[in-house]
Amino acid sequence: MVDLYATLWTFALAGLTLLLTWLLAMLASWLIGRFMQQSSPQVTSGARRLGAVMVWLIGSILAIQELGVSPLILIVVIALVGFAALIAVREPLGNYGAKYFTDVYTPFKVGDTIRVQGYAGKVIAINAITTVLLADNEQLISVPNSVFITDIVVNTTPQAWKEVTIPISIGPSVDLPAFESELLKHLSKLRLRLDRQFPPLLSTKSRTSQSTDLTLTVMLRRPEERDAVTVEVNKRVAEVLEHTRTNRR
Amino acid sequence: MHFGGLLTGAGEHMRLRTYEWATQVTAPMQPLNMCINTQTPLVQFTAAHAPPPGRRTSAPLDLAALTEGVDYRYSPGGVTRMVLPLVRHMLQDRFLDEAHWVALNPNAPATVRMSGVTLHSVTLGPKRMASYGMVKEAIWGRVHGIDETDHHDDLFWTEAFSEYAYYNRITSELIRKLDKKHDFDVFYIHDFQQIPIGHMLTTLKPKIFRWHIPFDRSTIPPRWHALLATYLNSYDAIVVSSPRYADSLKSFGYTGRIEHIYPYVDPKDYSDPPAADVASVSERFGVRRGDIVALVVARMDPVKAHDRAIEALAELASSFPRLKLVLVGNGSFSSSRSGVGLSKSDRWRAHLEEMVTRSHLEDRVVFTGHLSQHDLDCFYERCSFTILPSVREGFGLVVVESWLHHRPAIITSRAGIADLVREGKNGLVFDPDEPGALAGQMRRLLGDHPTELSKTLIRGGSLAAEKCSIEAAVRSERALLTEVMEA
Incomplete structure (x- = not known):
């Protein structure tokens, strides 16, 4: 009987921890939004999401601890999977990350004419990995997004x-x-x-x-x-x- | 009086519906599902059918269960008058499968069904409506060249403009919602008030815009150019009423397809009223036997320049003591209290009445207000000639109506329809800013031997009217829709 109560109490504590985590995640998201009011809405929204995920990660580990399970194994698994994923998709991830920043900070958009690394053309698409240019001779040029962070880009569109x-x-x-x-x-x-x-x-x-x-x-x-x-x-x-x-x- | 003879002659020899246009148009592979958007609604409801504020039901109302003239009326004016016959013909020919018509209609049920067409109402609160009305009037005034001051140059930066954007955005959101449900094939947006819809409606499906008013880039303030060009370029094709407007649109920077299609009417909508009805309606408005009637059919608006007609009458009054000027029309949807609620029609009518009193023409000018189609037909039948005096006019469909009724027309040179007019052959043209010009043309029809000239104008008018027939328009519109769909 005592065991049942103890188990229920443990689960209740874990539940309470998750509830608190949810509230804290909301609070963290709101606070980040307030602090980053002057930033681009897209960056703010990304930061709010990241803040909430971090709180959830910590909250989940604490809840697992409440249940008597060692969180060490979970942390090790997350770290290993994360590391392996980073190694495997290092290049595309770099481009993906670069896209996130070019969206906000690079001064060109679809329809503009730009010059980068000796290539020039009209931007016809910006996807997660590359930016596609249409050259005057109708050739398609695919430029990895990471290039836009490391190289000089000239936007030749009037005004x-x-x-x-x-x-x-x-x-x-x-x-x-x-x-x-x-x-x-x-x-x-x-x-x-x-x-x-x-x-x-x-x-x-x-x-x-x-x-x-x-x-x-x-x-x-x-x-x-x-x-x-x-x-x-x-x-x-x-x-x-x-x-x-x-x-x- | 020569005019009595002319009227009878015209009535007997050149009756109204004698058009025999071949309609050799091919149906598309698959009937289309079209979404139409206008500011002015097709029908306006009486208070009994207006939903209480905030309580619009989604259950559609069947128009067939109501009585025209009692529960609702069709909106007067060119746009709705043109679009309905077009839709009707396209539904009949199975070119269209169904049509959904979205319009601003605050005092209407959310959805109304009529044969083949579903009407959807957009509603706007009074405060937003006032701001929206202010912006659209400002655009209208500048485009028509009436307001030449620069105080609207920054119109697109005003708070009122944000309400204009709000109206267009809620309309585009409703269209988007309907598109998710009905999967339209094409969007046909009408009139300048709705111009942002193309940009707001993010879709890869074809979008066509009909610009009904004049388009002259010289009247558009430079600070409006960029935004208007962005809005215009969001359409796959733009239809204008005159080749002049097409050239101006091109020079404005529109890069899509430009189509010139004359506005049109359906002759079936016009009937020859019995002589007894003509006499009775005339009597009701104080027009006696033997009076010579000059008819102006135009809403009460300064751009329609009824004042020019009153000035001309004052000039001719002593020479032609039986000449009467009949002014038919009141405010538009924009002026009506159940519509946008602008009061310019009341102000303009008061100005005209004051002008009539000042000129001692009280018994020579008749203000009829809005007339039913039957009563309007009676006045077309009763009149000796019609006048379109506008200082600016997108087209001027009333001239076509006059031609369909076999009445000579005197036409302002500032109307799109002036492109169709050959002086002395199918109409008489005058410059509304030239003093005495209108009176001079009226005198030609009122002179000692008007019969031959009138007959020539009537004959020429009948031929010119063919270019504005619904059949010709259906052919052009179908060809345009087919090409835009296939492009």
Whole structure:
């Protein structure tokens, strides 16, 4: 009888640990979102996900410990699998990681004409591993994404310096029409810093039942204000996202 | 009076529905499922059928169970008047399998069914509606060249514009939802208010846009160019009403396919009313036997320039004491309280009434307001000639109506339909900004020997009207849809 109670108590503690983990993961995600308000929404969303995963990892190990199982074996298995995976997919992973950063920080997008490592062409696709260029002679050139972090890239598209594109991913909790309308209101307040001939434009890139990927394009008035404007626009996007989510709730 | 003879002659010798156009168009392999989007809804409901705020049911309403004129009415105006016959013909020919029509209709049930067409309503709260209305009026004013000031140059940066974007986004979201359910083959978006829909609707399926108003790049502020070009270039094809607009659109930077198709009407929608009805309707509005009627059919809007017609009447009043000017029409969907709620039609009518009083023409000008199709047919039958006085006009379908009713038309040179008019052959053209020009043309039809000129204009008008027939349009539209689908 005592054993049964002890077992139930152990399971209850493990359950409680998981519950606390869930709450902490939510808290961590929210705090990261608050601290990274000025960063790109895509980077913020990635950091929030990473924070939550870390909390879950620690919480799961603690819960396993509560059940009396040594977490050492689990840690060793995760480490070994992780190491093997890293070795196996080192190259593609590098390109994949590079894609994540080029999405946010490299100043070109599909449709632009660029020059990199002696190759030039129009960007027709950016996938997880490579960026595909169409050369003037209609040849397809595949450039690994990692190149864009290590090499010099020249964007030869006219007025490319003006353009700031910000990827935004919104979940089903955000009402897209309300978000767009509110965002345009916010951005109209920055019009002194933006090119009046090119009002902000929100474009839908892809949609699933879980998320909608958007791109916000704004055009700068002065090149030296690129960073300041990007930070301000990112901040406003984060604020509007938060505001729209809260209103929906 | 020579005009009495002219009217009878026209009625007897050149009756209305004598068109025999061959409809040799081939049906597509598979009937299409088309989504249509307009701002103005096809039908407007009376208060009894308007759902209470926040309580729109999803159960579709069957239009056949309601009575036209009592429970609902068809929206007047060119766009809906054109699109419905087109859809009807395409459904009949099995070119279309079904059509879904999305439009702004705050006082309507969410879904309404009628034969072959399902109507879907978009709703907008009063505050957002006011801002949306302000933006669309500003665009309309600039494109029509009425507002030449620069105070709307930054329109796309205003808070009101964010509500215009909101309206278009909720419309595109509804279309997207319907597409998931019905898997449309093609999207046909109509009129300038809806222009962002193509960009917002992320789909690889064909998107066609019909630009119904004038397109003259010189009237568009440079600060609007980039965004408008982005919106326009999101369509696979754009249809315009005049070759002039096609050239301007090309020079504006549109890189897709441009098609010029004249607006059209279905002659079957027009009937010859019995003489007794014509007399009774005329009497109701104070038009007596022996009066010479000059008819203007246009909504109450400054761009329609009814004032030019009143000025011309004032000039001719003493020479032609039996001449009367009948102004048919009231506000559009944009002006109606159940629509966008703009009050410009009331203001314009008050201005015209004041002008009439000032010119002592109270017993010579008749304001009929909105008329049923039957009563309008009676006035077409009763009039001696029609006038389209607009200072700017995308096309001017009322001229085609006048031709279908075998009445000569005096036409502003600023209308798209002026491309079809050969001076003295099928119409009389005038510059609305030239003082006395309209009165001069009216005098030609009111003079001592108007019969020959009128007969010539009627004969020429009947031939010109063929270019704006529904049959011709169905052929062109089907060819366009087929080519866009196959491209």
